[in-house]
Amino acid sequence: MATESPEEAAGRARAVLADLDGLLPEVDALYQDLHANPELSGAEVRTAGMVASCYAAAGLDVTAGVGGLGVVGVLANGPGPVVGIRADFDALPIAEDTGLAYASTAVGTRADGTTVPVMHACGHDLHTASLVGAARLLAAHRDRWRGTLVLIAQPAEETMQGAKAMLGDGLFDRFPRPDVVLAQHCAVTRTGMVHHKAGIAYSACRNFRITIHGRGAHGAAPHWSVDPVLLAAQTIVLLQGIVAREVDPDEMTVLTVGSVHAGTRPNIIPPEAVLEVTLRATSEPVIDQLQAAMERIVNGVAATGRAPRPPEIELREHTIAVDNDAAVTARVRAVHAELFGADEVIDLPEANKGSEDFAYLGADIPATMWFYGSTAPELWDAASGELRERMARMPGQHTPFYAPDRLPTLRRGVETLVGAALAYLPGRPA
Structure with missing residues (x-):
C-alpha cells in the first residue's frame, strides 16, 4: 500500500x-x-458541535450525527489511498482535583437520572484537539499529499458503544472505506515518548452489573433476613480466586469489582446488593473462561446463602481486543522514528490492560493504535525503575489528578497524527 520510504514520508511531514x-x-x-x-x-452534544465547526473551518466535508453524536470529516485530495483517523471525545464521571485554571466543574446526568461530576480524566480532549490540529495542517498543505482523509470523531468510547454505533450507522458504507485506520492514545509516560505494539495492544473487556437478591429486615434482626450485603461480600472475595487459581498464569487477565451498592441505613438490611465487575483478557476464549467462572461463583454463593431467587447477571458493555496489524504498525513506527529519533520511539513489551472500542474499527481493515506520553519530564525523570514501575508512580488516568503536560503533549499528538497519515498518503508527482 505504501511505496515511499519512511525517510521521504517523514520529510513531507516536517514540511x-x-x-x-x-x-x-x-x-x-x-x-x-x-x-x-x-x-x-x-451526551457529548456541545463537543460534537465544536468538532463539526472545526472540521468545516478546515474545509472538510462534514457529516454530524453518525451513530448518535459521531462526526465524520472527509477531505478528498485526488486519487490515492483512503486513510481513516479516529479520535474519541467523551469524558468520565469523576470530580477533577488537579487545581488547573481550566479544571472542570461540569456536572452530567446519567441514564438513571442521577447527576455526577464530569472530567476528562482519560485524555480524550487531547485526542480530539490533536485530530483537529492535524486536520488543519493537512488541509492547508494539500500539495504535500494525495488521496482521501476520513477523520472520525467518536463519542461513547468509555462505555464501549460509540464505535459500534457509528459502524452500525454505515460509517464505512456512507463514507469512503479506508485502506488503513489509525488512532492514538495518550499515556502517562514522559512527554515526547511514542510507544508502538504490534499484535494485541489493548485487552478485550466485558463489564457486568450483578444484582444479588436477598430478603430485607431490621438491622437488629438479621436472622429474619437473607442478607445480600453478606452474600455480596462473600462473592467479591471468591471472585478474586478466579485469576489466582483458575487461569493459566501466562495469560493476562484482570477481574475487578469496581462498584458496590447496597442499603440506605446501618440499621436496615436491604433487599438487594449490586456489584459492577470488569473482566479483561487478551483473547476471547480466556475472557469466556473468566465469565463462566464468575457466573458459577455468583450463582453458587446466592444458592448457598438461601437467596430467594437467582442473581441477575447483565452484560452492560464489551469490546474485543485491539489487534494492531504488524505491517501497519511497522510502517507508522518507522516514520515516527524518522521524525522524533529512534530513542523516543519504544516498542511496548506487552498489551495494555485497558480496553478500547477502536478494536471494532480495525476488525476488518488494517489498523494500528499507538501511545504517546503526557507526563512532564521533570516528574517522569524524578521517578525510578523500569517503564511500568515509573508509570505506576505518575498521576494516572481515570483518577481526579490526571493533568497532562499540556503544550508539549498537544504538539506531539499533532505530530504523530500527521506523520502517520503521510506514511500512507503519498506525495504528489514532481
Missing part, C-alpha cells in the same frame, strides 16, 4: 508541521475549552 508553531495556540485553546466543558458518554 507540513512547519506551521505547527503558529497553529498550536488555537489547538491549545480548543483543548482547554474541551477540558473545562467535558460531557459524559452519549
